[in-house]
Amino acid sequence: TPDSGDAKNLRIKLVLLGDSGVGKSCIVLRFVRGQFDASSKVTVGASFLSQTVTLQDTTVKFEIWDTAGQERYASLAPLYYRGASAATVVYDITNVESFQKAKFWVKELQKHGSPGIVMALVGNKADLRVDRAVNVEEAQAYADQNGMFFIETSAKTADNINELFESIARRLPRGPG
Numbered sequence: 001t002p003d004s005g006d007a008k009n010l011r012i013k014l015v016l017l018g019d020s021g022v023g024k025s026c027i028v029l030r031f032v033r034g035q036f037d038a039s040s041k042v043t044v045g046a047s048f049l050s051q052t053v054t055l056q057d058t059t060v061k062f063e064i065w066d067t068a069g070q071e072r073y074a075s076l077a078p079l080y081y082r083g084a085s086a087a088t089v090v091y092d093i094t095n096v097e098s099f100q101k102a103k104f105w106v107k108e109l110q111k112h113g114s115p116g117i118v119m120a121l122v123g124n125k126a127d128l129r130v131d132r133a134v135n136v137e138e139a140q141a142y143a144d145q146n147g148m149f150f151i152e153t154s155a156k157t158a159d160n161i162n163e164l165f166e167s168i169a170r171r172l173p174r175g176p177g
């Protein structure tokens with residue numbers, strides 16, 4: 001869209017869904033702090049971290065919810081993603097089971113998520129491609145069928161981490177004007 005001249009500031013709740021161990025917390029820490037800690041512990045607390053992405057005329061402040069437990073207690077998940085305008089559903093490219101679980105979360109979001117929620121399908125641990133178990137083509141096709149954006153990332157090498165959040169930011173509705 002042409003530059004309207006007036007900058008916008010958006011504050012967006014973003015949730016991460018996906019199996020335990022796929023790298024959700026590492027993605028957040030890479031994005032927010034630029035760090036990767038291979039010995040990172042299971043998710044800390046229930047608060048959120050925030051980070052800002054600046055597009056041409058819009059500043060998007062992501063409030064990223066990364067609470068532990070949503071993986072195991074599916075019944076709690078609707079509370080977790082209530083009010084979320086964006087969701088990333090993460091799997092591990094070396095783990096087929098985590099891809100099946102990602103599909104489960106996509107269906108949950110379609111049933112219970114906010115209308116118009118921007119969803120990204122994220123194949124993490126792309127640095128481990130020698131052990132790849134999920135094809136790019138299969139994941140891309142699934143994402144296309146479900147109106148999602150697809151990307152492979154590595155929290156370890158930082159590959160595509162900023163691109164993930166920038167792509168979500170670009171897909172957010174901007175509202176009137």
Ligand code: GDP
Nearest residue numbers: 020021022023024025026037038125154155156
């Ligand atoms: P979560 O349970 O989904 O939050 O997963 P974590 O972020 O705690 O990560 C689980 C494990 O995967 C940790 O041992 C991380 O070091 C490792 N991990 C996370 N992201 C990557 C990645 O991109 N590449 C590799 N090789 N390991 C990763």
Ligand code: MG
Nearest residue numbers: 024025042043
């Ligand atoms: Mg975690």
